[in-house]
Amino acid sequence: MATHYDLVVVGSGPGGQKAAIAGAKLGKRVALVERRRELVGGVCLHTGTIPSKTMREAILHLSGFRQREVYADQYRSRGNITMDDLRQKLAHVSEREWDVIQDQFDRNGVKTIVGEARFVGPHAIEVVGEGEPLYLSADKILLAPGTKPSRPEHIPFDGRTVFDSDEFLNLDHIPRSMIVVGGGVIGVEYGLMFATLGVRVTIIDGRDRLLDFCDREVVDSLVYNARSMGVTFRLGENVADVRRLKGGSVAVELESGKRVLGETVLFSVGRQGDTESLNLEAAGLKPDKRGRLYANERFQTEVPHIYAVGDIVGFPALASASMEQGRQAVGNAFGVPNTDMGEIPYGLFTVPEISLIGKTERQLTEEHVPYEVGLARFSEIARGQIVGDHTGLMKLLFHRETREILGVHAIGDSATEIIHIGQAVMRLGGTLNYFRDTVFNYPTMAECYKVAALDGLNKLTAYADDDEESEKLAPPPSQAVAEPAGEPAAIGAEHANVGACNAAN
Numbered sequence: 190m191a192t193h194y195d196l197v198v199v200g201s202g203p204g205g206q207k208a209a210i211a212g213a214k215l216g217k218r219v220a221l222v223e224r225r226r227e228l229v230g231g232v233c234l235h236t237g238t239i240p241s242k243t244m245r246e247a248i249l250h251l252s253g254f255r256q257r258e259v260y261a262d263q264y265r266s267r268g269n270i271t272m273d274d275l276r277q278k279l280a281h282v283s284e285r286e287w288d289v290i291q292d293q294f295d296r297n298g299v300k301t302i303v304g305e306a307r308f309v310g311p312h313a314i315e316v317v318g319e320g321e322p323l324y325l326s327a328d329k330i331l332l333a334p335g336t337k338p339s340r341p342e343h344i345p346f347d348g349r350t351v352f353d354s355d356e357f358l359n360l361d362h363i364p365r366s367m368i369v370v371g372g373g374v375i376g377v378e379y380g381l382m383f384a385t386l387g388v389r390v391t392i393i394d395g396r397d398r399l400l401d402f403c404d405r406e407v408v409d410s411l412v413y414n415a416r417s418m419g420v421t422f423r424l425g426e427n428v429a430d431v432r433r434l435k436g437g438s439v440a441v442e443l444e445s446g447k448r449v450l451g452e453t454v455l456f457s458v459g460r461q462g463d464t465e466s467l468n469l470e471a472a473g474l475k476p477d478k479r480g481r482l483y484a485n486e487r488f489q490t491e492v493p494h495i496y497a498v499g500d501i502v503g504f505p506a507l508a509s510a511s512m513e514q515g516r517q518a519v520g521n522a523f524g525v526p527n528t529d530m531g532e533i534p535y536g537l538f539t540v541p542e543i544s545l546i547g548k549t550e551r552q553l554t555e556e557h558v559p560y561e562v563g564l565a566r567f568s569e570i571a572r573g574q575i576v577g578d579h580t581g582l583m584k585l586l587f588h589r590e591t592r593e594i595l596g597v598h599a600i601g602d603s604a605t606e607i608i609h610i611g612q613a614v615m616r617l618g619g620t621l622n623y624f625r626d627t628v629f630n631y632p633t634m635a636e637c638y639k640v641a642a643l644d645g646l647n648k649l650t651a652y653a654d655d656d657e658e659s660e661k662l663a664p665p666p667s668q669a670v671a672e673p674a675g676e677p678a679a680i681g682a683e684h685a686n687v688g689a690c691n692a693a694n
């Protein structure tokens with residue numbers, strides 16, 4: 190006999206969590222199914238966002254990265270930092286987060302069911318856990334099963350020398366060298382973290398440019414910083430094979446014939462939907478070839494009472510967006526109107542960190558938008574000096590005529606935090622004038638906005654001066670039509686009349 194719920198959620202990552210709580214807040218009877226109790230929190234809490242960001246923070250702290258120029262001697266030598274040091278903080282953070290999530294479910298009356306969910310009908314789910322299977326039925330079902338790393342079949346993954354990104358946290362020691370295959374966000378984040386510890390890192394990617402969705406100047410700055418930490422990039426190169434060698438190291442063979450040797454290899458070549466266990470056919474659903482599900486703008490799959498959110502629906506595949514998708518999907522399911530999420534910011538926790546919102550210069554150029562750039566360099570910001578960031582920068586892209594903010598791109602300390610100031614101004618329809626006229630706390634990284642805005646306005650003034658200058662040089666309006674050189678004035682006057690007529694039209 191099946192137990193009936195208004196809403197059954199599959200997966201307890203950010204998407205599932207917020208969906209379940211939103212349902213409970215609407216007074217609905219909600220059950221959430223998660224494979225194993227210790228996995229509550231999803232990829233985000235156990236193998237993805239939270240562990241990688243906690244490890245990054247531990248690395249920056251223990252290596253004294255931020256103040257390395259001033260206090261270098263007072264920090265532990267990078268060679269003495271161990272994986273256990275890095276994992277110590279990780280256990281603490283994930284236990285705390287796990288408690289917070291579980292407590293939220295309990296407080297809101299979300300029934301958590303441990304076991305693997307599979308469809309046995311469009312409204313019916315079987316949960317296979319430790320004991321007898323449980324049967325659930327629901328008016329609405331929300332799928333947030335997330336993704337798992339892509340593992341090309343011919344690669345000899347062993348979780349000791351050749352890792353995928355979910356296994357990577359199990360490294361037993363900090364290697365001397367590391368090859369990262371796949372220079373997407375995961376590969377670049379982990380690669381640069383370990384380079385900070387003095388590991389010799391090589392990043393290989395099939396594309397010619399890294400992180401193509403970011404501003405080019407920002408990526409150039411990242412690459413410059415990475416090279417100064419000894420990182421080697423092999424771009425435009427595809428991996429043909431990986432072989433473990435007798436001495437314990439690993440050889441990565443590239444299609445071009447090159448060979449890269451290292452102590453460990455991290456494969457971060459994308460992720461695919463974790464849908465195999467769901468028996469989707471029984472619900473009338475079919476994933477794409479990367480295991481992902483289609484969802485419309487209301488997060489409805491092809492079967493209207495089944496919703497899907499988070500990484501399983503693809504872009505942008507972020508914890509941040511997944512949470513909001515979960516909340517909005519449940520609003521849609523139970524008739525509560527939602528508003529548009531607006532532009533989604535990106536935060537890349539590379540070393541140094543990167544953040545962006547809105548359009549890039551490349552997009553604006555392709556769209557023929559008349560834009561200008563206001564630039565702030567962290568080396569000119571007092572807070573930049575205090576925190577020891579001399580290479581960071583922030584760019585404000587704005588419309589040359591309306592001064593509307595079109596994009597913000599930053600690299601350096603606190604970039605992922607300060608981006609939200611730009612986001613708020615963009616969302617609320619503010620212009621560059623807001624930054625010109627508003628007083629910010631000092632010394633803070635937020636000062637970048639003021640500096641960038643003034644820089645941008647100075648460029649506009651230069652245009653205005655130029656326009657004035659052109660006006661001074663230009664003939665009076667009655668003659669302001671191009672005259673072929675050497676033509677008699679009378680002909681020019683005739684043309685002027687045509688011009689005036691056109692202007693009146």
Ligand SMILES: Cc1cc2nc3c(=O)[nH]c(=O)nc-3n(C[C@H](O)[C@H](O)[C@H](O)COP(=O)(O)OP(=O)(O)OC[C@H]3O[C@@H](n4cnc5c(N)ncnc54)[C@H](O)[C@@H]3O)c2cc1C
Binds near residue numbers: 228237509
């Ligand atoms: C290394 C790494 C770093 C990242 N860093 C960031 C970052 O800094 N910022 C950011 O915004 N995003 C980051 N992400 C992305 C972020 O982790 C994901 O976008 C987010 O976790 C997706 O959430 P989700 O709700 O789709 O599900 P997930 O977090 O993927 O969780 C899905 C859950 O569903 C469960 N499940 C699956 N199938 C079943 C089933 N049949 N029955 C029961 N349970 C099931 C799984 O066990 C899992 O617990 C990172 C990802 C990785 C891998």
Ligand SMILES: NC(=O)c1ccc[n+]([C@@H]2O[C@H](COP(=O)([O-])OP(=O)(O)OC[C@H]3O[C@@H](n4cnc5c(N)ncnc54)[C@H](O)[C@@H]3O)[C@@H](O)[C@H]2O)c1
Binds near residue numbers: 396457506507
């Ligand atoms: N800070 C963050 O927001 C954050 C951090 C980590 C992960 N994530 C999320 O996790 C998702 C997965 O990240 P990812 O980095 O694994 O995937 P990705 O798809 O972003 O990058 C994979 C990279 O691997 C390269 N590649 C694929 N096969 C290759 C081969 N054989 N040889 C060489 N290069 C190859 C691709 O060209 C691509 O650049 C992302 O979509 C992202 O949204 C977000």
